[in-house]
Amino acid sequence: MILTAENLIKEFSTPRKVLRILDGVSFSVSAGESVAITGPSGSGKSSLLGLLAGLDRPTEGRVLFKGQALADMGEDGLSAWRRNCVGFVFQNFELVSSLTALENAALPLEILGTSTRDAAATAGNALETLGMSSRADHFPNELSGGEQQRVAIARAYVHQPEIIFADEPTGSLDEETAESVVKALLQVNEERKTALLLVTHNPDLAGRLDRVLTIHGGSVA
Amino acid sequence: MAGRLPRSLFLRLYRRNFGKLLFFSSCLATGVAFLFAVGNVLDAVDRSVSERSRELLAADLEVSSNRPFTHDAQALFETLRSEGSRVIPMTSFSSMLRPNSDSGVPFLVSVKAITEEYPLYGRLTLEPPGVPLGISECYLEDTAAVQHGLTVGDRVGLGSASLRIAALIKAEPDKSMTRFSFAPRVIITRDTVARTGLVRFGSRIRQRRLIALPPSNDPASAARAAVKRIAAGLASPYVRITAFPDAEPTISRVLKRVTGFFVVVALVTLILGAIGMGASLTLFLNEQLPTVGVLRCLGLGSNAIALLYHSLCGVVGLQGAFLGSVGGWLLSGAALGILREALGMTVPVTLSFDWLTMLEALGVSAVVAIGVPFARVRALSGVAPLAVMRDKTEALPDRPGPAVILALASLAAIYGYTLLKSNSSEMARGFAIGLVVAAAGLAFLTAAAVRGVESFAKRFPGLPFALRHGLLIVGRERARSRIFLFTLSAGFGLLGALDLVRTSLSREILLGKAESVPDxxxxxxxxxxxxxxxxxxxxxxxxxxxxxxxxxxxxxxxxxxxxxxxxxxxxxxxxxxxxxxxxxxxxxxxxxxxxxxxxxxxxxxxxxxxxxxxxxxxxxxxxxxxxxxxxxxxxxxxxxxxxxxxxxxxxxxxxxxxxxxxxxxxxxxxxxxxxxxxxxxxxxxxxxxxxxxxxxxxxxxxxxxxxLSKVLDQVQDVLTTLLAALKGVAWFCVGVGLLVLAGTIALDRRAHARRNALLKALGCSARSLIAIDTVSFSMIGLLTFVIGCLTALGLGRLIAHMLEISFFVDAAAVGKTLAAALLFPTIVGLLVNARAYRADVLKTLRAD
Structure with a gap:
């Protein structure tokens, strides 16, 4: 197993009461597997993704990556884990507005310490694979939504992570563009055997992945 | 609805952004507060200096003539007396004084004949102290007594009178540096004059009247007004009338420059406040692009949007005026307390809330709050909705038309306001043109610097990650970088210029101090x-x-x-x-x-x-x-x-x-x-x-x-008071400037946090984020330092020229201010963004 969630509980305190968002979620993801997390709005899908990606800490329970608990890694260890083993795709693309498409895609490699020249070459290949090489020198505000998301996908796998977390990656896109983005994600998953954990409330999209986890009322249904 | 203000929308926007708008107002309020406070503080300093200056004349004014005063003049003095003034006569002439000893050699003295009421201000210091002056007695200047071997009790001859030395003069209040006679002083009573037999036809006698006017809130103006009135009444070229502010050229010259400096400081503080508010409002208006896009798509016309945001700016002005007036009033109280203590003021100074000043604050605030962001609001209202909705507009586009109108309006406003405050058209013209030229120069330099940084980062791709990205943030986020650079360079440039002018003025004052001049x-x-x-x-x-x-x-x-x-x-x-x-x-x-x-x-x-x-x-x-x-x-x-x-x-x-x-x-x-x-x-x-x-x-x-050592000591006392006031006022301005500039950096916190959250999600450690920020803020600091130095030198020279001060570059003093410019963005930037390094990534990215 590459990723294991054990009895995850997440609570938020409000002035009136304590809200339990996740209530004892447990599951595992194998290497190269693609898993969809679905559920209605407010069911805790994105919160679960945050816990699994080490961006947030559970109130109870733990997340294990290849048997090692994320909670034991410490802040620096988690950063190192994310830059080496994890890729992210966000609903709103989250590209750095001051960097070109190529520079955005090369960012994880540069953070890893790869030279700018090598990082640019690798990122260029990734963009080419996704049909974006002609837009490499464009800034995010010069790209369409679909193009921005494809750059985000290139950025997510350019450093060959073991798992990609995608939070509603097609949520802001039209059907046609969404399809191209999904294809790109699945292509990466299949060709590179990168595990994919994708949050969506689109049942058709969820159905195209290896497994579907439905969250309801904070628990896996 | 196209051209009308949508009231409910206005209220919602106001409520939603209350905290920010309050901050913008407080930037402006600092400037307004200073304008408000400076009146009270200047009044206190002026009174304190006036009190000491009056001692240098021993009166509010002196009327003197080498001819006897006419009947008309006597009648005028009587009128002044009946109006509550004190008028005392005094006569002075030169003669030889004969020591009565066998070896005594006669020497030239300057005789002053006084009445019991002399002096009207200040103190005649005698040795032994407090000895009354009787008929056939005299006081003799101590230096002459030593030189000629005379002492208290000795007898001397003056004309046909034999006088006993009753006491030695240690200090005399009205012995001016510039009007001293070339002979030591002897003081006798007016009744003794006749006994000397020296006042007769053909004698060269100077008749004087010392006048103390009734108490007034503005003694200097009252004295000058009285001079005009007496001059008109006497209409004689043989009469010289001197008001105490003009009695001592050293002090009046310095006072004129110091007052000019205070006016410049007040304007600089207001401009700093306006810059801080303008920069903050620009960032705020940039943030409003998506909202405006939605409103435009929903059918709200560009005029209505312009009205909406102009109204918000107007409210910022009103809040600024209110906060500034109240703050200025409180500040006056605190500043007066400190000044009273530091300057040893003995004059009672009351704190007054002047409604006219309040109205002035209101007018200035409204003009600044609506005028400064005018071009940005016009740009915001005219932006294409589709471009905004598709996120094609990174920042508000510059529109040359409103910017030119704004520049011309600023020129006129600064000219008018400086003229009002300084009463000098030359100063107003110089200051207005200087500021507009400085603003244009700054805009050019900041744009060139930002482009230069981007080119540098692109030309050297092998730079370490943190260095390259830190530089790219400065070079690529142009709108943000230009706002920061312009604001910080203008702010520190103005503060540096102020420091240069203050040190030049201090140096000029120090040249007049007793340690360095012959006495x-x-x-x-x-x-x-x-x-x-x-x-x-x-x-x-x-x-x-x-x-x-x-x-x-x-x-x-x-x-x-x-x-x-x-x-x-x-x-x-x-x-x-x-x-x-x-x-x-x-x-x-x-x-x-x-x-x-x-x-x-x-x-x-x-x-x-x-x-x-x-x-x-x-x-x-x-x-x-x-x-x-x-x-x-x-x-x-x-x-x-x-x-x-x-x-x-x-x-x-x-x-x-x-x-x-x-x-x-x-x-x-x-x-x-x-x-x-x-x-x-x-x-x-x-x-x-x-x-x-x-x-x-x-x-x-x-x-x-x-x-002249005692006279110089007196002058030094006044100059020291002025120096302390100068320093205090300049540091206050620096404090205000730094607060406003820190606030501007803090405004970028949200965009900054979002970028950091993303980099963190991609695996950047907190250390790397701090390194990137250190590079980007240090680069802003370095550019601020360079552009600020150029601005400070240019504006400093201009202000010094306007105040007729010899411009002197005190590298050490101005270096301290500008070294702060170098470090300030990094320190403030890292401090205000400290929480972002540990912030929840998801929460930050999900936040609007």
Whole structure:
């Protein structure tokens, strides 16, 4: 197993009461597997993704990556884990507005310490694979939504992570563009055997992945 | 709805952004508060300085004449008395004083006859203290007593009267530095004057009236108004009327510059507040792009949007005026407390809430709040909705039209306001043009710097990750970087300029302080005595005093046109005054080298050994005489005519206390003329004074010593007060500036946090994020330092020129301010963003 969630509980305190968002979620993801997390709005899908990606800490329970608990890694260890083993795709693309498409895609490699020249070459290949090489020198505000998301996908796998977390990656896109983005994600998953954990409330999209986890009322249904 | 203000939308926007709008208001309020406070503080400083300045005249004003006062003048003095003024008579003249001892040599004294009420302000310090002055008694200046071996109880002869020395004069309030007589002082009562038999037909007597006006809130203005009234009432060219603010040129000159400096500081603080508010509002308006896009798509017209955001800016102005007025009132209280303590003020200063100032604050705030972001609001309202919705507009586009209108309006507003505050059109013009030129220069430099940083980062792709990305943030996030750079460079540039002007002004004041100027004068040294006096004085002073020959002369011709006395009937007051100026006797001197206080401003000064008759004139003197370069002047020097051509004009720094002359000729031309000498110097130690005076009295009894150390001490007291006030006011301005600039950096926190969250999600450690931020803020700091230095030098020189101060670059002092510019963005940037390094990534990215 590459990723294991054990009895995850997440609570938020409000002035009136304590809200339990996740209530004892447990599951595992194998290497190269693609898993969809679905559920209605407010069911805790994105919160679960945050816990699994080490961006947030559970109130109870733990997340294990290849048997090692994320909670034991410490802040620096988690950063190192994310830059080496994890890729992210966000609903709103989250590209750095001051960097070109190529520079955005090369960012994880540069953070890893790869030279700018090598990082640019690798990122260029990734963009080419996704049909974006002609837009490499464009800034995010010069790209369409679909193009921005494809750059985000290139950025997510350019450093060959073991798992990609995608939070509603097609949520802001039209059907046609969404399809191209999904294809790109699945292509990466299949060709590179990168595990994919994708949050969506689109049942058709969820159905195209290896497994579907439905969250309801904070628990896996 | 297209052109009307949607009220509910306005209220919602106001409520939603209340905190931010309050911050914008507080930026403006700091400037307004200072304007509000500066009035009260200036008033306090002015009163404190006034109180001390009055002591230098011993009155609010002095009326003096070499002729007896007419009946009309006496009637005017009576009227003043009936209105509550105190008017006391005083008479002064020169005579010889005869020690009654066998070895005593008569010496020249300046006699002052007083009444019991003298002085009206200040204190006559005697030794022994408090001894009353009776008929047939006198007070004698202590330096003369030492020099001539006299003491309390000795008898001296003055005219036909024999007087007992009742006490020695240690300090006299109205002994001015610039109007001192060339003889030691003797004070007698007015009743004693008749016994001396010296006042008779043909005697040269100066009649004086010292006047203390009824208490007033603005004694300086009251004194000047009284001068005008008396001058109009007397209409005589023989009467000289002096108000206390103008009695001591050193102080009035410095005071004029200090007041000008305070006006500049008040304006700079307001401009800093406006810059802070403008920068913050620009960032806020940039953030409003998506909202405006939605509103435009929903059918709200561009006029309505402009009205909506102009209204919000107007509210910012109103809030700023209110907060500024209240803050300024509180600040005045605190500042007055500190000033009272620090400056040892004895004048009671009341804190007043002036509604007129409140209205002024309101007007200034509204104009600044609506005017400064005007162009940005127009740009926001005119933006294409689709471009916004598709996220195609990173920041508000610049529109040249409104920007030009704004620049012209700013020019007019700054000119008008400076004119109102300084009452000087030259200063207003210079300040307005200087600021607009500085703003244009800054805009160009900041844009060029940002592009330069981007090119540098692109040209060197091998730079370490944190360095490259830190630089790219500066170079690529142009709108943000330009706002930061412009604001910080303008702010620090203005503060640096202020610091340069303050240190230049302080230096000028320090040059007038007692430590660095001569405080002893030797008068009436005869030519054969010169070597002996030089030798004696050198042994006590440790250095060579400056000796200046004095030659008495009258002008007889200007360009062959004889100067003749015309009947005074038919002459205007001005013509009569000019006639007196041309006909009076002058002290000329000769020399072949200028002293350090003189500067040639036109023509050339002759070389040593010059034998051709030529003249160097003081600039003001040449203007009054209405002559210039190339004009020929003829003098009568004790019956012998000399004609010379004006070949140079000079300015003189009168604060240097060196002997200076309106008219100078070459040594070879005047050396043969009858002459005596005057010398100025300092003793190596004040303790040697009695011994020196005794030695001088024994060898050269006719030579008088004029000791100005006490007068200089008094002047120094006033100047120290001004220096402290200068420093306090300038530091207050720095404090306000830093707060506003810190607030501007803090406004970028949200965008900054979002970028950091993303990098964190991609695996950047907190250390890397701090390294990137350190690079980007340090680069902003470095550019601020460079552009701020250029701005400070340019504006500093301009302000110094406007205030007529010699510009001096005190690198150490201004270096401190600008070093702060270097570090400030990094320190503030890292501090205000500290929480972002540990913030929840998901929460940050999900936040709007």
């Amino acid at each position: 002893l004068f030797l008068v009436d040294i005869q030519k054969p005595q010169l070597k002996g006096v030089q030798s004696l004085t050198r042994s006590f002073s440790g250095n060579e005093p400056e000796y200046s020959p004095l030659i008495r002369a009258r002008f007889t011709h200007i360009n062959d046109e004889p100067i003749r006395r015309k009947p005074k009937e038919g002459l205007t007051l001005e013509e009569r005054s000019r006639q007196r100026f041309l006909l009076r006797e002058y002290n000329l001197t000769y020399k072949d080298k200028l002293n350090g206080s003189e500067k040639i401003i036109a023509g050339n000064f002759w070389s040593p050994g010059e034998t051709k008759a030529q003249i160097s004139l003081e600039k003001g003197f040449s203007e009054r005489m209405q002559v210039g370069l190339g004009d020929r002047l003829r003098f009568d020097i004790q019956g012998r005519p000399i004609e010379a051509v004006v070949t140079s004009l000079r300015t003189i720094d009168w604060m240097s206390m060196k002997p200076n002359f309106f008219v100078v000729l070459p040594r070879a031309v005047l050396e043969p003329a009858p002459q005596n000498f005057i010398a100025s110097f300092r003793l190596s130690s004040r303790d040697n004074m009695p011994e020196y005076q005794r030695a001088l009295g024994r060898g050269f009894p006719n030579v008088s010593v004029i000791d």
